[in-house]
Amino acid sequence: MFGYYFKLALRSFKRNKVLTALMVLAIALGIGASMTTLTVFYVLSGDPIPQKSGKLFYVQMDPATMDGYVAGEDPQSQMTRFDSEALLRDKRGDRQAMMSAGGLAIQPEKQGMTPFTVESRYTSSDFFDMFDVPFAYGQGWGVKEDEARERVAVITKDLNDKLFGGNSVGKSIRLNEHEFRIIGVTEKWRPTPRFFDLTQSHYGEGEEVYIPFSTSRALKLGSSGDMTCWGDEPNDDPEGSNGLNAPCAWIQYWVQLDSAEKEAAYRRYLINYSDQQRKAGRFERPTNTRLSNVMTWLDENKVVPGDVRLQTWLAFGFLLVCLLNTVGLLLAKFLRRGSEIGVRRALGASRRAIFMQCLVEAGTIGIAGGILGLGLAMLGLWAVRQQPSDYASLAHLDPVMLVTTLVLAIVASLLAGLLPAWSAMQVTPAIQLKSQ
Structure with missing residues (x-):
């Protein structure tokens, strides 16, 4: 019919x-x-990492002074280097990663190619496993490389093809006048939006070079992105706002928690950590910690x-x-x-x-x-x-x-x-x- x-x-x-x-x-x-x-x-x-968005959490706390304090306001959107490294050492999550964006100058060895700059990411070893970064060749670095501040790098396949044309694992790349050994080459990876760092372009192509955060600090490489400071910076720190004890929030910190019980335990851990820092005289404001999963973090920042x-x-x-x-x-x-x-x-x-x-x-x-x-x-x-x-x-x-x-x-x-x-x-x- x-x-x-x-x-x-x-x-x-x-x-x-x-x-x-x-x-x-x-x-x-x-x-x-x-x-x-x-x-x-x-x-x-859309959900940029649907297989894990409910297990990845963005960490926030409020280490600022009482100047300008307003009860009930949101905590700092980023973390200080001191607190990030402390949380990283404690390893209370299934995985955890601290990170910041930067820019690096590449001096190519390829004949006829002039130096150029690329966006980079300074991060810790769990970054690649946490965010399911696919690899074409090699792999990311481990905790030992983080602790030893080794000069190792992971680059994208596009940059690999541009500089080497084939598998570049084991070869050297010159970044800001420093020699780095390439240990991994990533496949095309462009989470949309770029949830892990909302201080940069929300939908851009992303970084082309990844190096250990600890190495970036040892070499005093410059960072990019938002930075919020309060009080007085320590005069004896050659890194200024990027120093370990600088009163500045400029680092993104993510943790992977594979169960609701671990999430609840980590929330308690953050509260206890904040209380301890207040007793030590570092924190002045009342405890104000937050743990947001991927989609909640995107909604709070009104990314669309x-x-x-x-x-x-x-x-x-x-x-x-x-x-x-x-x-x-x-x-x-x-x-x-x-x-x-x-x-x-x-x-x-x-x-x-x-x-x-x-x-x-x-x-x-x-x-x-x-x-x-x-x-x-x-x-x-x-x-x-x-x-x-x-x-x-x-x-x-x-x-x-x-x-x-x-x-x-x-x-x-x-x-x-x-x-x-x-x-x-x-x-x-x-x-x-x-x-x-």
Whole structure:
């Protein structure tokens, strides 16, 4: 029966080409606009590490002085070096990593290649296992390399191919006039958003070189990103704000806790640590610690741009307007065929059959509108990729959004066809036959 109704729908389209084209275009424009913005929102608001997002926690505490203190406000968004290294030594989590961003100058040995700078990450050994960083060659360093402040490095495959063209594990790379031994090459890895360090670009490409945090401090390499300081910096520390005892928060600290019991225990540990530091005279403010999993941390920082949210709502508002226009066009089309429907009813067609016939016709319009809307959505995403935003290159239609586009088009057209189909099935055969 569905096939028969589908054939009737195609015949109806041929008889009313202009009206059908208008309805298909209305559906397509609404679907194209809404799916363009929805796809961007879907990409930007997704879980960057779904297999672990509930086990990875961002650590916060408040080591600042009482100057400017406001009760109930959030703790510092980053950690001091002293507290980060203390927590790292205690090893209370299944894994833990302290980190900061930086920039390094590379002096290539490749003939004809001039020096250039790359973004880098100074971190500890658990970083790669915690965040499931994939490797093309080699592996990350271990605790021994951290403690010995060894000059080892992990680089990305893109940088590896640029400098060496093949497996570079065991080779040397010159960073800021210092020789480092390459021990690992990562595959393409771009969590979206870059949840582990929100002080940098939320959706950028990420760093190209990773070295031990301890080594970066031994070599006094410069860091980048936000830094919050209070009180007076120690005059005897050659590293200034980056020194061990500097009253500055500039380090991101993550911990992996594989069970709810371990999470609860770690929360208690943070409170106890804060209390101990207050007794020692380092902390002045009341205990204010926080442990946020990945998605909570992203929500607290409102990572998805506000204009993307607004555009999504506006696009779905436009889709609603398009559906209302489609309702009017379908209503006009079905009621214009009152005599045809009356004859069918007189020949024994039930109201249900008329209703289903009209819905199949509306759904067919939705399929056509969805296919055209899919093309418009791809065009819209291409336009997004031309923008200078850091997330522009991520705007692609994946299989999930492809199916969503077609389903949304069909569902939207069926909803638009409900009122016209209900009106059409109310046609009285006697009145229509008498008017002939």
